[in-house]
Amino acid sequence: MDNIIEIRDLHFTYPAEDEDSQPAEVLKGIDLDIKKGESVAVLGHNGSGKSTLAKHLNAILLPTSGKVTVNGIDTADESRLFELRQSAGMVFQNPDNQIVSSIVEEDVAFALENLGVPYEEMRKRVDDALRAVNMYEYRLHSPSQLSGGQKQRVAIAGVIAMEPECMILDEPTAMLDPQGRKEVLATVQKMNREKGMTIVLITHYMEEAAQCGRVVVMDKGRVVLDGKPEKVFSQVETLKSIGLDVPQVTELAWELEQAGFSISPETISEEECVEALMRLFGRLPVNLPAQSNYTDKEQ
Amino acid sequence: MLKDITIGQYFPGNSVIHRLDPRFKIVITIIYIVMLFTGDSMACLAVGAVFTAMMLVLSGIKLKMYLKSIRPLMPFLVITALINLFLVSSGEVLWHWKFLKITSEGVNISVFMIVRIVLLIMGTSVLTYTTSPITLTDAIERLLSPLKKLRFPVHELAMMMSIALRFIPTLIEETDKIISAQKARGAEIDSGSFTTRARNLISILVPLFISSFRRADELATAMECRCYNGGEGRTRLRQLKSAPRDYIALAVTLLFLAGVITLKIIGI
Numbered sequence: 001m002d003n004i005i006e007i008r009d010l011h012f013t014y015p016a017e018d019e020d021s022q023p024a025e026v027l028k029g030i031d032l033d034i035k036k037g038e039s040v041a042v043l044g045h046n047g048s049g050k051s052t053l054a055k056h057l058n059a060i061l062l063p064t065s066g067k068v069t070v071n072g073i074d075t076a077d078e079s080r081l082f083e084l085r086q087s088a089g090m091v092f093q094n095p096d097n098q099i100v101s102s103i104v105e106e107d108v109a110f111a112l113e114n115l116g117v118p119y120e121e122m123r124k125r126v127d128d129a130l131r132a133v134n135m136y137e138y139r140l141h142s143p144s145q146l147s148g149g150q151k152q153r154v155a156i157a158g159v160i161a162m163e164p165e166c167m168i169l170d171e172p173t174a175m176l177d178p179q180g181r182k183e184v185l186a187t188v189q190k191m192n193r194e195k196g197m198t199i200v201l202i203t204h205y206m207e208e209a210a211q212c213g214r215v216v217v218m219d220k221g222r223v224v225l226d227g228k229p230e231k232v233f234s235q236v237e238t239l240k241s242i243g244l245d246v247p248q249v250t251e252l253a254w255e256l257e258q259a260g261f262s263i264s265p266e267t268i269s270e271e272e273c274v275e276a277l278m279r280l281f282g283r284l285p286v287n288l289p290a291q292s293n294y295t296d297k298e299q
Numbered sequence: 300m301l302k303d304i305t306i307g308q309y310f311p312g313n314s315v316i317h318r319l320d321p322r323f324k325i326v327i328t329i330i331y332i333v334m335l336f337t338g339d340s341m342a343c344l345a346v347g348a349v350f351t352a353m354m355l356v357l358s359g360i361k362l363k364m365y366l367k368s369i370r371p372l373m374p375f376l377v378i379t380a381l382i383n384l385f386l387v388s389s390g391e392v393l394w395h396w397k398f399l400k401i402t403s404e405g406v407n408i409s410v411f412m413i414v415r416i417v418l419l420i421m422g423t424s425v426l427t428y429t430t431s432p433i434t435l436t437d438a439i440e441r442l443l444s445p446l447k448k449l450r451f452p453v454h455e456l457a458m459m460m461s462i463a464l465r466f467i468p469t470l471i472e473e474t475d476k477i478i479s480a481q482k483a484r485g486a487e488i489d490s491g492s493f494t495t496r497a498r499n500l501i502s503i504l505v506p507l508f509i510s511s512f513r514r515a516d517e518l519a520t521a522m523e524c525r526c527y528n529g530g531e532g533r534t535r536l537r538q539l540k541s542a543p544r545d546y547i548a549l550a551v552t553l554l555f556l557a558g559v560i561t562l563k564i565i566g567i
Contacts, residue, residue: 058524082526090524097514098521102433102465109536111525116532126536144468158525 004166004198005034005057005088010066012052026052028221029066036165039192039199041209041229044218045243053218054170054202058090071165086115089159091169095151096143099158104146105130105139108157115162129161132195133187149180153187160191166198167191173208185211206233206247210268217244230266249273256280308368308424309431314359315544317429321438323545327552328426334552335419338559342567344414350555351418354425368424369417376413383409436460437537447530454530462518470511477506 012027026049034040044050055061056068059075068075071087089111092098101107108129112122130136133153143151152172159167169188173181185208191197201212209215215232217225219242225232233239233246236254240246246254253267253276263280267273311317316324335347355365369376383405390404427435440457447453478488486499 060520060524082528085524085526090521092517092521094514094517096469097517100465100518100522100525101461106433106536110522110527113533113535114526114528116534118534119536119538122534122536142468143465144472162525 002035003033004036004071005032005200006067006069007032007053007056008067008069010053010056010068011064012049012056012061013064026221027056030221030223032216032223032226034166034198034200036198037192037196038214039189039201039212040214040216041201041203041212042216042218043203043206043209043244045204047220048218048242049221050202050218051170054090054168054200057166057168057200058088059084060090082115086111086162087164088166088168089162089164091152091155091159091167091172093171093174095148095155095175098155099143099151102142102144103139104135104141104143104154107143107154108139108161110158111162125161125163126157129157132160132191133157147180148176149183152176152180152184156184156187156191160197164197166200168200168202170202171204172201173203173205181205181208204244206245206250210247217242230268233268234264234266308427310360310364310428311431312359312429314357314429316354316358316425318544319429319548320539320541320545321430321434322442322539323541323549324426324430325435325438325442327548328423330549330552330556331422332419334556334559335415335422337556338563340562340567341411343559343562344411344418346555346558346562347418347422348414350552351422354422358425358429360428364428365421365424369420372416372420376416379412379416380409383412432464433461434537436464437535438539441539454533458530466514469514470507473510474503474507477503 007030010027010030011025013023013025016023030053042050042053052061056063056075057070059081062076070084073080073084073087075084077084099107100110105126109122109126112125117125127136127139130139133156135150135153135157138146138150138154143154146154156167156169156172167188172188173184176184188199188201189211192199199212201208203209210229210233212229215225215227215229216223217232217239224242225235225238233250234254236246236250245251247268249267249270249272253263253273256263261280263276267276319327331347331350334350335344338344338347355362384401385399385405387402387405387408388400390402390407392400392402393406394401430438436457439460440453443451443453443456481499481502482488486502487495488499488503490496491499
C-alpha cells in the first residue's frame with residue numbers, strides 16, 4: 001500500500017454550541033490520498049477547514065461521517081489510538097503551549113517516556129532527534145531561554161523522536177519571525193528529504209506551500225485545487241476568487257502574461273522568475289544601451 | 300520588572316552537594332531538621348551548627364547568599380526573640396520596669412531559639428540552592444512512589460508541579476505583555492490610589508486567566524498527541540543513580556543525629 005493517508009468522503013460538523021446556533025459543517029466531503037514520502041502543503045483561508053482536517057489525521061477529532069485511515073489504522077479505532085498517534089506526529093501553532101518540560105531534552109523525551117521506551121534507546125533517540133533539528137547544544141536549556149523558532153524546532157524534535165512515518169504541522173510558523181520561519185521550514189524539508197518522512201504542512205503562506213512537492217487548496221470545507229505547486233499557483237484567478245494570494249513571483253509572471261508577454265505563469269521560485277525574466281528581456285528588441293539597468297522604469 | 304522573579308533560588312554549580320542524589324538530599328534535610336529539634340541544649344545546637352557549617356562550605360555557595368535567605372524572616376525572628384525574652388519568668392531577674400522583666404533564662408532561651416531558626420533556614424536553603432526545582436520535583440515523586448499503592452496520585456501531583464514550573468516564565472512574560480497593553484489603553488497600574496490600582500489589577504488578571512485556560516487546553520491536546528496516558532508504564536530520561544558518596548553523606552548525617560541524641564540522653 002503506497003498511500004499513508006487515505007481520506008474518504010470525510011464530513012465533519014461541529015455540534016451547535018447552544019440552542020440558538022446552528023451546527024457548523026466544517027468539512028463537506030473530502031477525498032484525499034497522500035503517498036508515503038510526499039510533502040504536501042494544505043492551503044486555505046481562515047475557516048476553510050484546513051486545521052480541522054489536520055486534527056482528523058491524528059484522531060483529535062473523529063469524522064461525523066466518512067473514514068480516515070493513517071498508516072493502515074482507522075482513526076476511529078480507539079484500541080489503536082497510541083499506535084496511530086505514534087505514526088502520525090503532530091506539531092501545533094504555538095510552541096509555548098506544546099512544550100511540557102522545563103528542560104529541552106526532557107521535553108523531546110516526553111513521548112518516549114509515555115510509550116515506555118527503555119532508557120538506553122530513549123537517550124539515543126532523543127540525542128538523534130536534537131541533532132536532526134540542530135538543537136543538540138541547547139539540550140540542557142530551559143525552553144523559556146529559546147527563541148520562537150528554536151522552541152518550534154524542539155517541538156519538532158519531540159515528534160521526530162517518536163519516529164513517526166508522517167508529521168503533521170498545523171501552521172507551525174504562524175507565530176514566528178521570518179528567521180524562525182526559515183529555520184522551521186528548512187528542518188521540515190530536511191526530514192522529508194533525508195528520512196523520507198511524509199509531511200503534511202498546514203499553512204496560509206504561499207511561499208511555504210511553494211516549497212512542498214504538492215499543494216492542496218481548501219475552501220469552505222472542500223478541496224478545490226490539488227497538484228504540483230506550479231500547476232496550482234498558475235490558477236491565479238481561482239486562487240484569487242477564494243481570497244488567497246499567489247506567491248509574488250507567480251503574480252508578477254501572471255500579470256506579465258496578462259499584459260501580453262510570453263512568460264510561463266508556472267513560476268514559483270525567485271530563481272525561476274529571474275531566469276524567465278532574463279529570457280523574456282533577452283528576446284525583447286534591444287534598444288537599451290548595454291550598460292543600463294533593464295529593470296529601471298525610466299528606460 | 301517581573302522578569303527578576305526567581306523561583307526556588309537555584310544556583311547551578313558542581314560542588315559535592317550539587318552532585319548528591321536529590322532523593323538523599325531530601326532525606327538528609329529531613330534528618331537535619333529532626334536533629335535541630337531533638338536537642339534542647341546549647342551543646343546539641345553546637346553539633347547542629349557544625350553540621351550546618353560543613354554543608355555551607357561544601358555547597359560552594361557564598362555565605363552572603365545564605366544570609367540573604369534569612370532576611371525575609373527577620374520580623375519573625377525578632378518577634379520570637381521578644382516573646383521569649385519577656386515571657387519567660389524563671390531564672391535570675393536581670394532588668395525590670397513596671398510589668399516587664401528580663402530574666403537570665405529568658406535571654407538564654409531567646410538566643411537558643413534564634414540560633415536554631417537561623418540554622419534551620421540556612422541548612423534547608425542548601426537543599427533549594429543546590430537542587431533545581433525540576434530535579435526536586437522528580438526526587439519527591441520517586442520518594443513518594445510507595446504511596447501509589449495507597450492510590451495517592453503521586454505521578455499526577457509531580458506532573459502538575461513540573462508543568463507549573465515550566466509555565467511560570469511563560470506566564471510572567473504574558474503578564475508583562477498584558478500590563479503594557481493595558482497601560483497603552485490608559486490603565487493606571489503603577490500610580491493612582493490603592494483602590495484604583497486594585498481595580499485595575501482585574502484588567503490584568505482576567506485576560507491572564509482566559510489565556511491560561513486556553514494554554515491549558517492546547518497543552519492537554521499536545522500531551523495527548525504525544526501519547527500521554529498518566530504515570531502507568533512510563534520510563535524516564537532522567538535517571539537518578541545513587542553513588543557511594545550519597546551513602547557516605549547519609550551516614551555522616553546519621554552520625555551527627557546520633558551525637559545529638561547521645562548528648563540529650565546524658566543530659567548535657
